Amino acid sequence: MASCSPVPTSNFSHRLRFLSNLFCVISCLLLFACGNGENNVSTGLASQTLHWGNGAEPQELDPHIVTGIPEHHIIVGLLEGLVLKDPQTLEPIPGMAQSWDISDDAKTYTFHIRANARWSNGDPVTSADFVWSWWRALQPALGNQYAYMYYPIVNAEAYATGEIDDFSQVGVKAIDANTLQVTLANPTPYFLQLLDHYSMFPVHRPTIEKFGGPAERGTRWTRAGNFVGNGPFTLKQWDLNRLVMIEKSPTYYDADKVRLHAIRFYPTENVSTEERMFRAGQLHVTGSLPADKIAVYKKTNPQALRISPYLGTYFYRINTKIAHLADKRIRRALAMAINRQQIIDTVTKGGQMPAFSFTPPNTLGYTAENGFTEDIQAAKALLAEAGYANGEGFPPTDLLYNSNEGHRKLAVAIQQMWKKNLNVDITLNNQDWKVYLDSVTTGNFEISRAGWIGDYVDPNTFLDMWLTDGGNNRTGWHDDEYDQLISEAAPAAKVRAQRYAHFRRAEAILMDAMPIIPIFTYNSTHLIHPHVKGMPSNILDYASYKQIYLSED
């Protein structure tokens, strides 16, 4: 290119001009798309439209398939079960059933379905809808991961696992169009709680059958325009990864009380972006808040910050099949040598509650006794008793967590506490979520991070997971007395106090053996705009949309 012109052609200018014209057209299009910013919060107030940061794109909106919290937030707007929960107390209140009778042996529930309950296409909601929906939810082909919510019902487990083929043996009967009778295998005091879980919601049979087989996964019945529900809202719009919008349903029996006109759910995966959206007036409610922002909001905008206890426990699992961890003295020493308050103050910074038992305090009136105390001297003594005085000779131990900055910081803090207090060396090991799940499920770990969120408000959801060979136990620990208390004594108890006494005893056994180290009780953290009214906090982080409205006062 040294001696001659690189492009000695007259055509060149034309071509370059063509490219630059194309470029100008595109730029103009772009500028056309620009304009003045608007604020969702101010427009939402006028139209009663709630803008909700929903954490992620919903996997599906089929209540018998999904498993997540973002899906829950949308589905409870679209569908309604037999009972609802009081957002203040979480006690069951009438939903599709306006009342119910419980037999003396507490095994038979008779639900009276509202005569004016309607699907969004105008069809009446009947007891047959529930029988069919529950039959569908138990079809193995559907892959319903929450099928176990039905297991208190007579023969539901046998039917779901294929032991019996005849659904008429399952304890669900339509007595007449508005009466549904449910027979339980054992008295299950939390049964009414389960009915407000989306896995037990009814679905509209004609709609599902119009778009595919009853037990077919992923048909188009859940799309906007197709979805027929019985909840206070109907599905208006579902744009992948962008927006789910639900609008007030005119056929809902309680439509007069629903004050919101619409709710727009955004898939806010990035919590920092979500927080900025809130600040820019694009959201009324965020799903969470980055931990490092909590202190800032406490100082500058405390009225927008809502931190409340949540029905979940952050804990470490110990693999009791590892030789040195099979010794409960070592497990207890490790649990006692952690300063939980310090972790909460300096690492998680979310004002969580240190946990000394597995079930969160005040779970529907149940609080376990503290299973241990933080006591470094006692921990050292236990370790010495187990043969590792001053930590000498303690085998190298691996602490596994899934890759996440928060879990890493916490693991580092605990690693240091164990080093400083017990002089034991722990190596940190982080794995990508799915690899971590694989390691934990196959028992390929020594100590691993874990979290457990209750499915319903009852101690049972925290305690039945530690039964021998329970799918979520994964620690290798088992205890016959514990099994007996949880699976026999507690269900047979006549009154709540007696039942809780069995749970307390069981939890004492669990905490004495310490196959898990409780660290803290979770919090739910939200930013909520002052316009949002009628949304009290509760430990399930449950919001009742029909009571929410937007107002400036």
Add this chain to the structure above:
Amino acid sequence: MARFIFMRLLQAIPVLLVVITVTFFLVRLAPGGPFSAEKAVPPEVLKALEARYHLDQPVVNQYLSYLGDLARGDFGPSFKYPGRSVNEMIAAGLPATTELGLYAMCFALLIGASAGVIAALKPNSAQDYIPMSTAMLGICLPSFLLGPLFMLVFGVWLEWLPVSGWGDIPGDKILPALTLASGYTAYIARLSRGGMLEVMSQDYIRTARAKGLPEWKVVLKHGLRGGMIPVIAFIGPAFAGLLSGSFVVETIFQIPGLGRFYVQAAFNRDYTMIMGTTVLFATLIIFFNLLADIVAVWLNPRLRDLYRGKGA
């Protein structure tokens, strides 16, 4: 020319096949399956799910049936989103990603080329140093830093532009396009500066000046032609990069594009989605590289003659 394009397309087939095969077996080798979850999945449910998605069959059979589906243009159902097919998710995400890439490309060309030309006119002066050091900053600042910075300044403090969304609120496309463009702007600035510097020292520029043409005419009419050649050659690969590399920007600005699916699919072990997006991006990269070569040939008569068989 047709022969050139045909040969290049032919070469693309084995490349794609290798990409498909390697990805197919790699994702299945990774520990953890698509249906594992924190709450234990009951064995009968897991069995039903695996049967539904044919994961209970031998891997070779899965591979062959996947190739068969692919030949029919069917990427299969998503594992993570039961109601969606991968085709549908790509169809939903690709427009936003393409639009974002296109806008970013426009910004990058407009700002980058102007900065480069301005810098090249007075090399080693403030007029050169200021745009070029800004460009260097653009290369160095990653989008996960620049994006939030833009959001804070223009969205939260000045309240000029929305901080997230895509086509919901007027102006919400500007910040993501600028953020995505930054690195490319900087690179284009450096390319055009280099190109212009080389061209402006050519004999024919001196001739143009000797004719008494005004300087702006010399630059715009004679200088730009040659000076922009390296930039034009870069557009193809850059566009492929913009499409496949928009994940961070899409996440930060909540854009319903394909980049988000791509990365999430890997974390979720959503096998079909990983395959679908990988095949798509591989195809796009091959396509844009081909396009870049075609444009280069189209603009450069010597190359064009070469492919016409006239010789150099």
